[in-house]
Amino acid sequence: MISVVIPHLNQPGALDACLANLKAQTLSHDSFEIIVVDNGSAIMPTDVISRFPGVRLLHEARPGPGPARNTGVAAGSGEVLAFIDADCRAHPDWLSSIWRSLHSSPSGTVLGGDVRIWHDASEHLDAIAAYESVFAYRFRLYIERDGYAGTGNMAMFRRDFDSVGPFAGIDVAEDMEWGRRARRAGLRFRYIPEMIVYHPARSSLHELYVKWDRQIAHSRNMAEGTPAWRLRWIAQALLVLASPAPSIVTVLTSDRLDGVGARIKAIAIMCAVRLHRVMTMLSLLRNRRAVAWNR
Template sequence: MILNKPLISVVVPHLNQPDALDACLASLDAQSLARDLFEVLVVDNGSRALPVDTISRHPATRRLEEARPGPGPARNTGVAVAQGEILAFIDADCRADANWLRNIQARLDSSKPGVALGGDVRIWRSDARTHSAIEAYESVFAYRFKLYIEKHGYSGTGNLALFRRDFERVGPFAGIEIAEDMDWGARARAAGLRFVYAPEMVVFHPARGSLSELYAKWDRQIMHYRRMAEGAPAWRVRWIVRALVVLASPVAGAVTVLTSDRIEGFTTRCKAIAVMGAVRLHRAATMLSLLRGDRAMAWNR
């Protein structure tokens, strides 16, 4: 490590979420890792108002700006000026567990070269005694990083850490037009990196506030999937079949809810099943509607 430079650079893309960013930065201020071992870089991606006051409450935090839309370009801007030999990525609406950075350091120190870590993302609840319906649903189905890593071979970028030298082997994140985590993951595997799930590397994400917010999240994801599918042989037929599979999936989804260790209680599980059914119906309808054409997208709205 170069003298007087941080060991870890934390990169936080931000767009129009000053209150969530404040909570995120407070969780980074409270890390058990010594403060001189990490830096925090917030990259604003075109907010209606720059989060100057928010960042001023966290004086060890740097503010950068990136005009190109999308969390991928914002992360790339942070990486470009980061000084740490380890890069850690977290989203502005997440809160890091107090040992997040300490666990990243320990796991990478004991790992072989060429490892990218993806951690556990849990749903943040202000009232730990109860779940709203959406909190119950997202506790089971949202941010399934273990599944992404072990079955699909990539990690979400909201809880990702690796050595800078390994990031540079892969190259920058893509823009908003595609799913940058899946795209970067594919390029990382092609470059020889190996994704490892690190359950001790915990961040918390609040549940969406309404069904409409859940639908908007899936609309963005489905658009990415459509762009990835388009152009393949018989892609429209494959797309229709996939939509019908989603439509029929609540039966299997109910089994997942009933056996999940992420929630407890019959009422809570019923809430999760009800939201899951509504979301799956919306996903199938959206997929079929996209056979008629593309849509504009924003990464955070």
């Protein structure tokens, strides 16, 4: 049995699409359960859940997707845990890929998969979607370079999750923090390209800025108190300021974009986002910033 855990906050339409895709999985339906954990929505998504018999809806009052996932894990009965976000859509073979890959991997392996931008194949990518197709969810990079998997597409045996412990709260990047503890516990991360979920592109530059503001605040909170953290923080900001030049090559050679127009649009948004990141990082040198998810 696989327990699929989905944290939710004020995204009923996206949750409906997510559940529809999970119900269309090629893996036998008696091999998995779906647990949605609401984290304080203005209106509980009971109408959405009622359209999908067998899906369980729980509530977690502590803010943050980490605590919501912990509640789902505790309520589940599967020997395998699979995590996906409410605004994602799973490829039909997502759970089958998880099952095959876990049982062909060494003991103590945590799986992370590919996250692609969802868009209608008949439509041209707008500037935001073009940028996010290259830079938004670089899960292979997170796993192979940074040693952690994003919780929007991650799976493991329950016994391995228990050996590490629950996800942290909203003040830190719970996937990165959990990954650090997992590595200390002796677990290893493996990238599975066939383990695919899709995420819609953000609708505006402002939404991209909000996403980065949250991630930068997480990183700042995790860095505070470490030796010479302010000097290292300034150095990181300078690296971000210089990063557009090599990233242009990444855009021009990416296999996730077609045509010159899409690449030019992606480069323009990339430069705007990098400048915003630098300004935000420098503004947080003196004071912490409260973190809220799904704004």
